[in-house]
Amino acid sequence: MTDHDPHILQGFATRAIHAGQAFDPTTGAVTPPVYLTSTFVQRAIGDLRGGYEYARGGNPTRDALQEQLASLESGARAFSFASGLAAEDALLRAVLSPGDHVLMGNDVYGGTHRLVRRIFGRWQVGLTTVELTDLDATRAALESLRPRVLWLETPSNPLMKITDITALAELAHAVGALVVVDNTFATPYLQQPLVLGADAVVHSTTKYLGGHSDVLGGA
Numbered sequence: 001m002t003d004h005d006p007h008i009l010q011g012f013a014t015r016a017i018h019a020g021q022a023f024d025p026t027t028g029a030v031t032p033p034v035y036l037t038s039t040f041v042q043r044a045i046g047d048l049r050g051g052y053e054y055a056r057g058g059n060p061t062r063d064a065l066q067e068q069l070a071s072l073e074s075g076a077r078a079f080s081f082a083s084g085l086a087a088e089d090a091l092l093r094a095v096l097s098p099g100d101h102v103l104m105g106n107d108v109y110g111g112t113h114r115l116v117r118r119i120f121g122r123w124q125v126g127l128t129t130v131e132l133t134d135l136d137a138t139r140a141a142l143e144s145l146r147p148r149v150l151w152l153e154t155p156s157n158p159l160m161k162i163t164d165i166t167a168l169a170e171l172a173h174a175v176g177a178l179v180v181v182d183n184t185f186a187t188p189y190l191q192q193p194l195v196l197g198a199d200a201v202v203h204s205t206t207k208y209l210g211g212h213s214d215v216l217g218g219a
Helices: 012-018 058-070 083-097 111-121 137-145 166-173
Strands: 042-044 099-104 126-130 151-155 178-182 199-202
Touching: 012 058, 012 166, 042 199, 083 111, 083 178, 083 199, 099 111, 099 137, 111 151, 126 137, 137 166, 151 166
Parallel strands: 099 126, 099 151, 151 178, 178 199
Antiparallel strands: none
16 A cells, blocks of 8 residues: 555554555655654755654654544544643643633543643633533533633543533533543544544543553653
């Protein structure tokens, strides 16, 4: 296979193996190499070879991972980070402004709760927690707070609570809130939140996507 033909990469197992895995055009290597370079040669100023200039802005190895993650989550784009919390921080910085509010489950990962309360709280971003399995309580909180973001984990970490993404997305969108789902524990193999109505998905790829306790990452 010479290209990422979406009509060929239909099955989840096939995409898990092959999405983002184009052969190297220079050497013909089947497995993408790990590119460690910081800077890429340009033919002339602004005339990039393959679209890469500086590794901070783009790297073929990272692009392969991001393409695969987007494919598995049925998303348009994916972005990889050094940790799950780094991914969460970048997402929240992109969508929150001073005075906004975040509504999240009352048993979310402690690092996520601390990130919003301690870091974003300095910028007058409010935080409220609610029992997300109680749709009436969640609806009431959404209608009274009008949050910018509804943040949920399902299964939650560490109590493994299961929440209804579709129902919560409908309630959140009715008040103009963005729905973010931490899909770390389920992985896209078992659950694809974007298909169920979420607006964005985050992962600690350190966990089940990495799988062997030998990588640290987020998306």
